[in-house]
Every structure is written in C-alpha cells, then in structure tokens.
Amino acid sequence: MTTVTPAADLNPQLLLSVDGVTVDFDGFKALNGFSMTLDRGTLRVLIGPNGAGKSTLCDTIIGRVRATSGHVYFKGEDITHLPEYQIVQRGICRKFQTPGVLPGLTVLDNLLIAAHRERRWWRSLTSAASPAERARADEVLEKVGLAERRDMLACELAHGEKQWLEIGMVVATDADLLLLDEPTAGMGPAETSKTAQLIHSLLGRHAVLVIDHDMSFVEQLGGRVTVLHQGQFLKEGSVAQIRQDPDVAAVYLGRSEH
Amino acid sequence: MTVNQAPWPLRFGWVALLLLAVAAPWIVSPYELSLLGRFLAMSILAIGLVLVWGEAGILTLGQGVFFGLGGYVLAMHLKLAALNPGDIPDFMTWSGRSDLPWWWQPFTSPLVAITAVVVVPGVIAAMFSWLVFRRRVVGVYFALITQALALCFATLLISQQESTGGFNGLTDFSTLFGFDLAAKGTVWTLYWITVILLTLSYLGVRWLMRSRFGTMLRATRDGENRVRFLGHNPTPYKVVAFTVSAVLAGIGGALFTLHAGVVSPALVGVVPSIEMVIWVAVGGRGSLWGAVAGTLLVNFAKDEISSAMPDAWLYALGLVFILVVTLMPRGVAGVIEDALRRLRPVAPAGKKATITSPAGLGGAP
Numbered sequence: 079m080t081t082v083t084p085a086a087d088l089n090p091q092l093l094l095s096v097d098g099v100t101v102d103f104d105g106f107k108a109l110n111g112f113s114m115t116l117d118r119g120t121l122r123v124l125i126g127p128n129g130a131g132k133s134t135l136c137d138t139i140i141g142r143v144r145a146t147s148g149h150v151y152f153k154g155e156d157i158t159h160l161p162e163y164q165i166v167q168r169g170i171c172r173k174f175q176t177p178g179v180l181p182g183l184t185v186l187d188n189l190l191i192a193a194h195r196e197r198r199w200w201r202s203l204t205s206a207a208s209p210a211e212r213a214r215a216d217e218v219l220e221k222v223g224l225a226e227r228r229d230m231l232a233c234e235l236a237h238g239e240k241q242w243l244e245i246g247m248v249v250a251t252d253a254d255l256l257l258l259d260e261p262t263a264g265m266g267p268a269e270t271s272k273t274a275q276l277i278h279s280l281l282g283r284h285a286v287l288v289i290d291h292d293m294s295f296v297e298q299l300g301g302r303v304t305v306l307h308q309g310q311f312l313k314e315g316s317v318a319q320i321r322q323d324p325d326v327a328a329v330y331l332g333r334s335e336h
Numbered sequence: 337m338t339v340n341q342a343p344w345p346l347r348f349g350w351v352a353l354l355l356l357a358v359a360a361p362w363i364v365s366p367y368e369l370s371l372l373g374r375f376l377a378m379s380i381l382a383i384g385l386v387l388v389w390g391e392a393g394i395l396t397l398g399q400g401v402f403f404g405l406g407g408y409v410l411a412m413h414l415k416l417a418a419l420n421p422g423d424i425p426d427f428m429t430w431s432g433r434s435d436l437p438w439w440w441q442p443f444t445s446p447l448v449a450i451t452a453v454v455v456v457p458g459v460i461a462a463m464f465s466w467l468v469f470r471r472r473v474v475g476v477y478f479a480l481i482t483q484a485l486a487l488c489f490a491t492l493l494i495s496q497q498e499s500t501g502g503f504n505g506l507t508d509f510s511t512l513f514g515f516d517l518a519a520k521g522t523v524w525t526l527y528w529i530t531v532i533l534l535t536l537s538y539l540g541v542r543w544l545m546r547s548r549f550g551t552m553l554r555a556t557r558d559g560e561n562r563v564r565f566l567g568h569n570p571t572p573y574k575v576v577a578f579t580v581s582a583v584l585a586g587i588g589g590a591l592f593t594l595h596a597g598v599v600s601p602a603l604v605g606v607v608p609s610i611e612m613v614i615w616v617a618v619g620g621r622g623s624l625w626g627a628v629a630g631t632l633l634v635n636f637a638k639d640e641i642s643s644a645m646p647d648a649w650l651y652a653l654g655l656v657f658i659l660v661v662t663l664m665p666r667g668v669a670g671v672i673e674d675a676l677r678r679l680r681p682v683a684p685a686g687k688k689a690t691i692t693s694p695a696g697l698g699g700a701p
Contacts, residue, residue: 140565166567178565180558183551191555192566194548199572202549251566 091117092154093285094139094170094255099148101134101309108134110309111148118254119282123296124289125320126306127329132289133175135306136257140172141165152255167197171253173244175260181233185224185243188232189215192250214250222246222276238269242276249280256280258288262295274298305329350625357531361524370595373527375635376534377591382616382627383537384581384588389613390621391545392577393557395475398482399585399612401489402457404604406586407593408493409456411506412440413449414517414593418510426508431498440499446513453590454583461582462575469574474560483606490605505600512594530591537584538624544580545624553577614657619667626669633668 094116101109109131116122124132137143139150141162149158157165171192180188193211196202207215219225222242227235232243241261248256258277262270274295277286290296296303296317303320305312307329313320320326357376361369381403388394415425424436442448468481493500501507515522544550555563556570563570593599602608611634619630634653642649664671 142565162564163567163569166565171567172565174562174565178559178562180555180562182554182558187551187555191551191563191568194568197568199549199552199569199576202552202573203544203547206548247562247566 089117091119093118093152094287095151096135096139097149097151099135099138099145099150101131101138101143102146107309108143109138109145112306112309112311113148114304114311114314116255116285116287118285120285121277121281121299121301122285122287123299123301123303123317124287124306125291125293125296125303126312127291129308130306131309132306133259134309136172136259136287136289139165139255139257140170163197166251166253169252169254170257171248171251171255172257173248173259173261175263179232179235179240179243179247181231183232184229185232185235186215186219186228188243188247189218189250192247193218193252214252218246218250221249221279223272238265241265241269242273245273245276249284254285256284256286258286260290261288262290262292267294270295271298354531354535358528361527366520366523369523369527371636371639372632373523373530373595374592375632376527376530376628377588377595378612378615378635379588379628379631380530380534380537380591381585381588381612382619382631383534383541383624384584385612385616386621386624386627387541387544387553387584388577388581389616390623390627391550391557392553392574394574394578395479395613396482396578396581397479397606397609397613398485398489399581400486400604400606400609401482402461402582402585403589403592403608403612404489404493404599404601405457405460406453406589407599407603408500408506408589409443409452410449410590411509411593411599412443413446414509414512415506416440416444417446417512418508425501425506427501427504427506428498431502433498437499453586457582457586457589458579462579465575465578466571469571469578483609486604486606486609490601493601493604501600503601505598505602506593507598507600509594509597517594517597526591526594530595533587533591534628537587538628541580541584542624549573549576611653614653617667618656618660620669622666623669623673626667629668 092115094114096112096114098111098113099109100107100111112131112135114122124135126132134143138145141157141160145158149156151157152165152168152170155168157168157170160168180191183191190207190211193214194207195211196205196208216225219228222245224235224239224243224246227239232240235243241263245256245258245261248258261277262273265273270292277288277299280286288299300317302314303317304314305320305323305326312329313323313326315323356363360372364372381399385396385399388396419425424433428436443452464485468478473481493505494503496502509517511517512522512526515525517523545553552563552568552570552573556573560570589599589604592603615631615634616627617630618634619628620626634656637656638649638653641652660667666673
C-alpha cells in the first residue's frame with residue numbers, strides 16, 4: 079500500500095493534514111478514522127462533548143499518543159512516528175489543559191527557554207540568549223500582557239496569567255502550528271475575551287487549533303469549527319452553522335443547554 | 337542566573353571562611369584537622385548533589401558508588417606503591433592469591449590512578465544514566481535503581497575478598513607519590529589540596545548553575561514534559577548533571593581515602609549513600625554553601641554523638657532528617673538566607689532578578 083502525501087502540491091497553503099487516524103486504547107477507540115486539514119495562518123476550533131477525542135487528537139499530533147493507524151502530515155512530511163521534541167522542532171507547539179509553566183523559573187526565563195533556537199545541550203554552557211531571542215521574548219511578553227511580570231517567578235502568577243504565560247511560551251517557539259487545549263480553563267469572562275483577542279492577534283503568522291467547550295468563547299473566536307463525536311468527524315462549518323445544525327445539537331449543544 | 341541575589345553577608349562571608357579554612361592547620365588539633373579534611377572531601381560530593389538533586393531534581397541514593405570508585409582506584413595505587421617489586425598486597429596473600437589481578441596492574445602508575453579517579457566514576461555514571469534517563473525513568477523509580485546500584489556495589493566488594501579486600505576494604509597506606517603519608521607536611525598539603533579542590537568544585541558548579549545549562553536543569557526539574565514539548569531533549573542535560581556529580585563524588589572519595597587512610601564497603605553502600613543525601617537536605621539542597629555547611633554540621637555531630645553514645649547516632653540522624661524535611665524544606669541555608677533577607681532587604685523586589693550575561697556573547701549561530 080502506498081500512502082500518498084495528501085495534496086501538499088495541490089494546496090500550497092496546506093499545513094497540517096490528519097489522515098484517517100485511529101487511536102485504540104485497548105479496544106476503546108478514542109479516535110476512529112478521523113481526518114482533517116488545516117491551512118497556514120488560519121484558525122480552527124475543535125469542539126465536542128467530553129470524551130469525544132479532542133485532547134487525544136492533540137496528543138497524537140504532538141506525539142504524546144501514537145496513532146494505531148492513519149497518518150499525521152505536517153508541511154507534507156509524515157510526522158506520525160517522530161519523537162516529541164523533533165515534532166516540536168518541525169514547528170508544532172502545544173499548550174496543555176493545566177498550565178504547564180515552569181514554576182521555579184522567572185517569567186522571562188520561561189519564555190527564553192521557549193524562544194531558544196539553539197537546542198544542542200553543549201551550546202547551553204557557553205551561549206546566552208541571542209539578541210534576537212531576547213527581542214522575541216520581550217515581544218511575546220508585551221503580546222500576552224505580562225511585561226510587568228517578567229522578573230517574577232512563574233509560580234507567583236495568578237491562574238489566568240499562567241495560562242497566558244503558557245500561551246506565550248507556545249508563541250515564543252515561533253511554531254507554525256499552535257495547539258491550544260482549553261486556553262480559557264478557569265478564566266472569568268473578562269480574561270476569556272482577552273484570550274480571544276490574543277488568539278486573533280496570532281493568526282497569519284501562526285495557524286491555531288483551539289480546543290474548548292465554552293461556547294461563548296468559541297463564538298468570540300469565530301473562525302471555522304470542527305465537531306468531534308465519539309472519536310469521529312461529525313461536522314465542520316462556521317459557528318453559526320454549527321449552532322443551527324441539528325446533529326450537533328443532538329450530541330453536544332443540546333446537552334450543554336439544559 | 338538565580339532569581340535571588342545572595343544577601344550581602346553571604347556574598348562576602350566566603351572570603352573570611354576561605355581564609356579560616358586555609359589557616360585551619362595552625363588553629364586546630366591534628367585530630368580535628370584530620371576530621372576537617374575528611375568532611376571537606378565529603379563536601380565535594382555534597383556540591384555534586386546540589387547540582388543533580390537541587391538543580392536537576394534527580395534524587396540519587398547511589399552516590400556512595402561513585403565516592404567508593406574514586407576511593408578504591410586511588411587506594412589500589414596506594415597499596416601497590418607500598419610494595420617491593422614483584423610482591424602483591426598482603427590481603428591477597430591471606431586470601432590465597434599468588435598473582436596480581438590484571439585489572440590491578442595499570443594502577444601501579446600514579447598517573448593512571450589519578451586519571452581513573454575522574455574517569456571511572458564519570459564513564460560509569462554517564463553510561464548508566466544515559467541508559468536510564470533515555471528510558472524516561474524518573475523520580476522515585478530512579479532513586480530505587482540507584483539504591484540497588486549501591487547495594488550491588490557494596491555486595492560485590494565484599495564478595496570479592498581476594499581482589500578487593502572484602503569487608504575490611506583497603507587500608508594501611510604508607511606513601512603517596514613518594515611522600516610519607518604520616519608526615520605532617522604531607523597531611524597539611526593534602527588538606528590544602530582538598531580546600532583548593534573544594535573551592536574549584538564550588539566555583540565550577542556555581543558557573544554551571546548560572547549558565548543557560550543551569551536554567552535548563554531547573555526547567556527540566558520543574559516540568560520535564562513541558563521542556564520536551566518546547567522542542568528540547570532533556571536527556572543530555574540530566575546525563576551531564578548526573579555525570580558531573582559522580583565525578584565530584586569520585587574526587588571526594590579519593591581525597592577522603594587519603595585523609596582517613598581507609599576505604600571500605602561500609603563507606604559506599606546503601607546507608608552511607610542515604611546519609612550523603614541527608615547532609616545536603618540538612619544544609620539545603622538548593623544552596624552550594626548550604627550543602628557544605630550541612631556536610632560539616634552533620635558529620636561533626638556524628639563524630640560527637642557516636643563517640644558519646646554509639647547507638648544513638650542513627651536515631652539522631654533520622655530525627656534530624658524528619659525535622660528538616662517537615663520544618664525547613666530548604667534546609668539550614670534556607671532559614672539563614674530568609675533571616676538575612678528580613679534583616680536587610682538587598683534590593684527592591686522588582687530588581688531582584690538581573691540578567692548579567694552580556695547579550696552580545698554567543699547566541700544564535
């Protein structure tokens with residue numbers, strides 16, 4: 079069987095292509111032949127009820143979970159079986175559900191570690207951060223609104239600030255694809271809308287795949303929505319289309335609205 | 337760069353301490369000098385533990401192995417140096433051996449022995465830790481593996497009586513590179529060499545901790561997966577930290593052997609390895625000077641208590657360990673640093689962390 083790299087030459091904008099991925103956890107199919115594509119610089123929101131396989135999809139793209147069958151292509155390259163750090167080096171970075179900041183480091187150091195292009199360990203003995211990396215870290219600090227916190231330890235930040243710091247870390251890697259898993263978990267309405275603005279400011283330079291089930295946040299984000307249900311593709315469309323779709327309402331919105 | 341600048345007494349106190357350490361042979365009794373020499377040698381090991389445990393968050397209960405390797409390879413040379421050509425060490429004759437094992441032979445050369453003090457623990461630690469860290473064995477599982485390593489090493493030494501000296505270890509040394517080990521001049525010189533090597537280890541590890549390498553170690557300690565998902569491979573950082581700590585343990589073990597005049601399985605097994613961790617826990621695993629202070633404090637206390645009440649020592653040690661872990665997790669160093677900071681704030685909170693490395697040096701290729 080030959081696997082054809084899906085249409086990278088047909089659509090030069092194609093960044094990510096998930097092709098018939100199944101993840102089987104001892105008989106439970108967290109993902110079941112799921113496929114989707116994402117273009118450079120665009121936003122995609124992934125929704126679905128608990129257990130639909132949203133986080134598993136992120137885990138599979140980033141290499142934390144291995145696909146039982148199917149492939150993940152990034153920039154036309156099959157990355158299904160690469161080690162995590164190599165997948166990251168290809169240009170994908172993920173924000174986890176619980177804030178994964180490095181608590182014992184300053185906010186700035188958190189971002190500098192993310193911004194570092196030089197990843198050979200022996201260079202860490204002699205080289206400090208380059209001016210370009212420092213500039214990038216400062217730029218991201220401004221972007222996520224933590225400039226005044228730069229010298230604080232990450233563990234001293236408020237919960238929402240930790241979420242932004244981790245988004246900042248993901249952005250600072252300058253990855254082409256950012257995976258944001260529930261970026262607004264634990265945030266109030268004001269912080270949530272600030273996060274939506276932040277994500278919008280990232281588009282163009284980065285493609286962003288957001289997982290969330292807070293519908294008001296999804297509406298603020300706009301963009302195309304993909305609905306997952308029981309590990310399978312259910313629907314794709316604008317927020318309004320998804321809102322009105324009877325199938326989606328049956329599996330997801332209907333349940334969350336009573 | 338660490339976040340908090342050390343309070344001023346700590347920044348200048350080291351000069352006084354260093355002078356005091358250098359002048360100790362004129363101040364203290366020969367017995368106390370011998371103890372101090374041993375404990376400063378052990379402090380070199382403690383500094384390695386700050387790097388691997390405090391910075392990288394890797395709890396190792398097998399540091400005695402590397403301490404022992406450093407001690408044994410030098411002790412082998414000391415045994416051979418005292419012999420007439422063609423003779424073999426006395427304990428081998430008693431065990432019924434008539435020839436020198438092949439792996440003893442290179443240690444006739446002092447140069448080989450000194451190199452081996454660094455290379456043997458370093459190579460073994462690098463291979464061991466690479467195999468284990470690559471498999472992503474972390475935390476308590478890693479600690480247990482290192483503990484098993486310590487047990488194996490001590491058992492092996494005891495079982496190979498005819499080539500390792502067995503339970504009694506290697507002792508009864510007389511000369512080192514032609515110098516009489518009992519002479520006052522040799523004893524004092526060895527003491528000063530210990531002070532110098534301790535100072536160098538201190539400065540070397542401090543440099544490592546302040547480099548970007550140190551930041552990566554702390555990052556790995558705080559979130560190994562986060563580091564991995566930022567595109568860095570944490571394994572080499574951990575391997576290097578573990579290897580450096582093993583080399584320091586080996587140097588400490590070699591110097592200890594010279595000061596104590598003996599190396600034996602009782603110094604390298606499970607219990608001594610745990611004691612090593614306790615020295616650093618008491619002093620403060622995040623602080624280099626704390627680790628040295630903890631080593632001196634615990635060992636002088638051990639000397640006092642075990643000569644007064646031999647049975648009480650292990651209970652006292654256990655009690656101290658529990659108290660430190662529950663009441664002062666950052667050890668003596670944490671308590672003192674906090675107290676000093678309260679007495680005299682160094683700088684406004686916002687300016688605590690300054691990046692001193694010049695941005696123009698190094699950087700992206």
